[in-house]
Amino acid sequence: MKLSVVILNYNVRYFLELCLKSVEVAITDLDAEIIVVDNNSSDNSCVMVQQLFPRVKLIQNSQNLGFSKANNLGVAQAKGQYICILNPDTVVAEDTFINCLNYAKNQSYLGIIGCQLIDGRGKFLPESKRHVPTPLVALKKIIGFSNSYYANHLSASEIGKVDVLVGAFMLLKKEVYDAVGGFDEAYFMYGEDIDLSYKVLKAGYCNYYYGESSIIHFKGESTLKNRLYAKRFYGAMQIFYNKHFKSHALLNAIVWLGIKLSIRNRKSPKAVRFQVGEHIIVSKNAVFNMPMPFKYTVVNQLNDAATHSQIIFDESTLSYKDIISAMSTSDQKKSFTFRILSSSAQFIIGSDSSQQRGDVLQLN
Structure with a gap:
């Protein structure tokens, strides 16, 4: 088997559903498997996986084991030559895995490959590529100088070597993961991706940032930034x-x-609420007349939209790659917010801030 995608879930049922849909499409032409490890969620996540994604291997923990230990359990059951550690609050493009795997096969001493992450408003997440946070680098970041922390020698869309990649998307050979001992289980949550990246470097491998592939990382779904x-x-x-x-x-x-x-x-962040001027649904459905709890306009592609518009992408008619591209290339000055209408038309989902949990609007 070529690839095992390991997704750790904790109480993000609707984000997980959207993530799994995108991953299933992205592995269509690959010999691959999906493994979901659930850390004792109470939101019906496991039932959803069993009902909607019967081919997914589901590991149900009886308690919250944290990020490192739970992911290690998933990787232990992985059969793929490569593994991809993936957050449940992500959306991958149709060619994400294929592109990364094609790049991987041409690299010597391959460690971890990461890709470009954007948040729920289409903004690039600088933690996609970082330097090792030595004490001096950390001190500079604490006092407000983050240039030494982020790997700014590469632009968001470039490809090249970096030190540290983010745990929301880490693709590497299983033999490398096993050789360095996987995630250190001393970390319950946070820091384990930095540690794994650094262990891989110390073992003589090279980590790479593949900026030509972008994914959405809604961020902040499993924890609040307090x-x-x-x-x-x-x-x-x-x-x-x-x-x-x-x-x-x-x-x-x-x-x-x-x-x-x-x-x-540190103070608990204030809730972010954006003014919505109008709702625009982007759909290739010639006749879109679905009832919504708000007035909306339907367009078949996103061209020009008024400031403060909320853009809703119809997942059933648009590719994930097109959705990601439209979000990342949007005019940030217009303060758009973005949502995705599930292909089952059961919910609309999105996130306007990495400092708080996203929004889920259930339609039925």
């Missing part, structure tokens, strides 16, 4: 530094001070 998040995130970084940078005692002490101040001063 003080507890900050404590967990910086706690994960403490594990990372204790593990890999024990010799930088003085600089570490300065970083810890900055971390404690960041946690103490």
Whole structure:
């Protein structure tokens, strides 16, 4: 088998459904499998997978085991030569895996491949490609200088070597994953992708950012960006530094001070609500007359739209690649918000901020 896609889910039933639909289309021409590991969700996620995606291998944990341990369980059952660790709040394009695998086969000492991530408003996520957060790099980021943290030597759409990739999408050979011991289970959530990336580098492999492929990462669906998040995130970084940078005692002490101040001063983010001027449904359905709880205009392609429009993509008639492209190339000055109408017409889904959970509008 060529590829195993491992998706860890925790209480994001509708985002998982959309993700699985996109992945099933993307592996149509591949010898591949999908493995969903569920961390004891209470939102009917497992029933949905069993009913709508019977070919998916489902692993149901009786408790929330965290990111590292649960993903390791999924990879342990993977049969693919390559594995892809994928978040459930993502949407991949039809050619995402094929393009990455074609690139992978031509690289020597291949470590991890990542791709370009955009958020629910079409904005590029800079954490798609990062440097190793040494204590000095971390200190610069804490005081507001992030150029050393993000891998800005490559543009969002370029291809090249980077140090650290994001756990929302990591594609690598299973033998490499196993050789470095997979995700370190000392991390419950956050930091494990940095640790895995760094372990792969230290083992002599090269990590690559493949910016020619883009996926949506709605982000923030399994956790809120509040003080507890900050404590967990910086706690994960403490594990990372204790593990890999024990010799930088003085600089570490300065970083810890900055971390404690960041946690103490962090406030729960305010809910983001965008004004919606009009709803525009993009559909290739010649006769689209579905009842909606709002007035809407139907167009067959997104050309010009008024500021503050909410753009709703009809998943049943548009390719995922076209949806991703339309979002990433939109005019950010017009403050569009985006939603995807499920092909089953059961719900409309999207996210306007990585600082809070997204919106799910159930239609039936």
